[in-house]
Amino acid sequence: MPRDLTTASDFQELVDRYDTWLFDCDGVIWEGDHVIGKAGDTLQYLRKLGKRVFFVTNNATKSRGNNKGKFDKMGIDCTEEEIFTSAFASAAYLKNVLKFPEDKKVYVIGEKGIEDELDAVGIKRSGGTSPEDNVFVDLMDFSSITSDPEVGAVLCGLDMHMNYKKYARAFKYLRENEGCLFMATNLDSTFPTHGTVHPGGGATVAPLSCALGREPLVVGKPEAPMLESIVQTYNLDKSRMIMVGDRLNTDIAFGNKGGVDTLMVLTGIDQREGYEKEDAVAEPTYVVNALGDLALFDRQPHKRSPSILFDGGTRYDKLTTKRQRGWALVARNAKLLRSIAFASLFLVLLFFWRYQVHVEIQLYSRGWIRNAIVPVRPLSSTCFDPSRIASSAYNTTLAGAPAFVDVHAGIGMPLGRDCYNFAGTLPRQPVDGMILPERTTFHTYWRNDLLPLGDRQIALLHSLLATQDRASTSVVLWTNAASPSALTNLPILRPLLELYGERLEVRRVDKQALARGTPMDGHKLLDMADKQAWVDGDLVRVLVLNALGGVWVDFDTIMTGRDMRVLLEHEWVTQWDCYDKPYQPLNGAMMHFHRDSPYLCEMLHSMASSPPPAKNSVDWGSRLYHKVWRSIIANGHKPFKILPYCFTDGPSCRLDNRLPDPFGDPRAEKRWGSGRWEDVRSKVGNVWAVHLHNQWDKGFPRGGWVDEMILKPVMAQVDGYRNSNSPLEAAE
Known part of the structure; x- marks a missing residue:
């Protein structure tokens, strides 16, 4: 039976026994986006002792480089060389062991992690995330299931965009191409995240195995190729090696099959009953409740035990009088130091109890402020010209109509609930007499070359x-x-196109066409883009709103469900945050302008006549809006409005009055108590959106405040929409 580790001596013996430690990640070190307990402390302690540490994961959706990014985000030290993913092991096995022919390619069923690792070793590939393979086929239409004699292997891993076309192509290659290898990164049936489990890589492989009537060559855990790769690469002694994991059928079986001792933690998939039953798939050597337990044992020096002399007498190794005096002096000084430490801590706590500290440090070049910020640029000669406005599509009736709602209180509102309370004074729905656009289009933009559409983007659209x-x-x-x-052929988007019909449209951005007749017409900077999609995103939003009008919403946003129409009497951008940054006060993550607005015309004029923006900057965003706003008021025109920060960006303020981290740990939120939970719910109910500031690698934790207060109510309305006979009937 496995040995339960519960005492300090148990842990000390374990640490002394092994020099090389192999760790699974999901369910051992982290769950979803959160480190489990003190797992990070244990890893740090092992490194201090000079132990070799490797991370062995069956997760094939990310490359080693991407996994390194997750370790960095979690605050866990590691190098890429210490990370062994099943995707990396599969690529290395094909290249180094199987000597995969250079004239052949691998057909991938899986995510980008597999593709990146194949690219890294120079193996050609197809399938995977290719748009050609991520589409549905019409019923009984097999015209796209064609032969490809260059495919020499089919490699399967977890695929979040699985479809029949991928299965059919893989099946055809494996049946028709002589010697075509059938491989799988792993056969994990499930994987844990956010307190639950979801189908894993094994679930992706199973249908193909069923159709073929044979099993794949599995590279990842629990099979031998990955372990042998680690041992041979680093010339390790398996007798001094231990595998740490949470799953019996992969992690523990991995060690059992490879002749390596194992430590099972109970923070993931399997529990004690899994290995206690007679037909257990594997048996660990040791069991511990959590990896972090190893960081908690007493590390004080061991007391000397009696020594047995040759003459049979027993004596104790006593300290000399001099050493005793030395220890006494240390003890007295230690008491003094503890007293000083407690007194200092008390004074610090007293200081923070009496005083509120706010520190924000930003450094700006005086020359930059003098040359780029302070001067007020002249307006164009045409944008506010009455004849131009009269001949354009600008709706002067809407723009000049008296407003029932004032969207700004006139002060910054950084204190307490002021901003949220002010938002609550605005009507919940349009009131009689409001002059609003007959139709309003919400626009958003997705750079298809940066990331695939995911759940976050679908949540915004819903x-x-x-x-x-x-x-x-x-x-x-x-x-x-x-x-x-x-995009329209993506399985993740097609259900929305079918559900919402004509209310959801996908269009290709043609910046040259959108810029015709504007100050940017034919400009050389129209093709400018950057890796963050900031500069081109800022340009696209101004061009789109100028051509069509409406509300721009960045994709890194989630709407709360409050009716936006009450804000549409005005043209506006949003406040950056509650700090009133002097040189960067405005944000275009959400903005509303009418078609052919003179405000947008001035923005385009500034883009065309100013120096080019720096890449990955807000020169065409926040700074542009601020510059144009100052020029407009300097020339005597009524400026566009500025929505208070909390209307769309509640998390961007001080700790005492902002909305919580949208990606925070739900377990911490459960300790809030009903008072704070209801306070957050009240704030969310008063605002219109939550801006997430990119953070594309993060998902909303299940049970967190965003899930409970926004996503679930939104999905309830989606269900109502789906169940209604028509959009018109649902509206009634």
């Missing part, structure tokens, strides 16, 4: 389409892809 007025609103999803079909 939060717009299911909660905003169905009779008068629609959404245009803009993309830089060569064709809208690159």
Whole structure:
């Protein structure tokens, strides 16, 4: 039976026994986006002792480089060489062991992690995340299931965009191509995340195995190739090696099959009953409740035990009088130091109890301020010209109508609930007499070359389409892809297109066409882009709103469901945060302007006549809006409005009055108590959106405040939309 480790001596013996430690990650070190307990402390302690540490994961969705990024985000030290993923092991096995032919390629069923590792070793590939393979096929239409004699292997891993076309192509290659290898990164049936489990890589492989009537060559745990690769690469002694994991059928079986001792933690998939039953798939050598337990044992020096002399007498190794005096002096000084430490701590706590400290340090070049910020640029000679406005599509009736709602209180509102309370004074729905656009289009933009569409983006689309007025609103999803079909054919987007019909449209961004007739017409900077999609994103939003009008919403946003129409009497951008940054006060993550607005005309004029923006900067965003706003008021025109920060960006403020971290640990939120939970719910109910500031690698934790207060109510409205006979009937 496995040995339970519960005491300090148990842990000390374990640490002394092994020099090389192999760790699974999911369910051992982290769960989802959160480190489990003090697992990080244990890893740090092992490194201090000079132990070799490797991370062996069956997760094939990420490359070693991407996994390194997750370790960095978690605050866990590691190098890429210490990370062994099943994707990396598969690529290395093909290259180094199987000597995969250079004229052949691998057909991938899986995510980008597999593709990156194959690319790293120079193996050609197809399938995977290719748009050609991530589409549905029509019923009984097999025209796209064609032969490809260059495919010499099919490599399967977890695929979040699985479809029949991928299975059919892989099946065809494996049946028709002589010697075509059938491989799998792993056969994990499930994987844990956010307190639950989801189908894993084994679930992706199973249908293909069923169709073929044979099993794949498995590279990842629990099979031998990955372990042998680690041992041979680093010339390790397996007798001084231990595998730490949470799953019996992969991690523990991995050690059992490879002749390596194992330590099972109970923070993941399997529990004690798994190895206690007679037909257990594997048996660990040791069991511990959590990896972090190893960081908690007493590390004080061991007391000397009696020594047995040759003459049979017993004596104790006593300290000399001099050493005793030395220890006494140390003890007295230690007491003094403890007293000083406690007194200092008390004074610090007293200081923070009496005083509120706010520190924000920003450094700006005086020359930059003098040359780029302080001067007020002249306006163009045409944008506010009455004849130009009269001949344009600008709706002067809407723009000049008296407003029932004032969207700004006139002060910054950084204190307490002021901003949220002010938001609560605005009407919940349009009031009689409001002059509003007959139809409002929400626009958003997705750079198809940066990341695939995911759950976060789908959540935004639902939060717009299911909660905003169905009779008068629609959404245009803009993309830089060569064709809208690159998105419309995606399995993740097609259900929304079917559900919302004409209210959701995908369009390709043609900046040259959108810029015609504007100050940016034919400008050389129209093709400018950067890795963050900041500069081109800022340009696209101004061009789109100038051409069509409406509300721009960045994709790193989630709508709360509050009716946006009450804000549409005005043209506006949003406040950056509650700190009133002097040189960067405005944000365009959400903005509303009418078609051919003179404000947008001035922005385009500034873009065309100013020096080019720095890459990955807000020169065409926050600084542009601020510069144009100052020029407008300097020339005697009424400026566009500025929404208070909390309306759309509640998390961007001080700890005492901002919305909590949207990606925070739900376990910590459960300790808030009903008072704070209801306070957050009240704030969310008063605002219109939550801006997430990119953070694309993060998902909303299940049971967190965003999930409970925004996503679940939104999805309830989606269900209502789906169950209604028509959008018009649902609106009634």
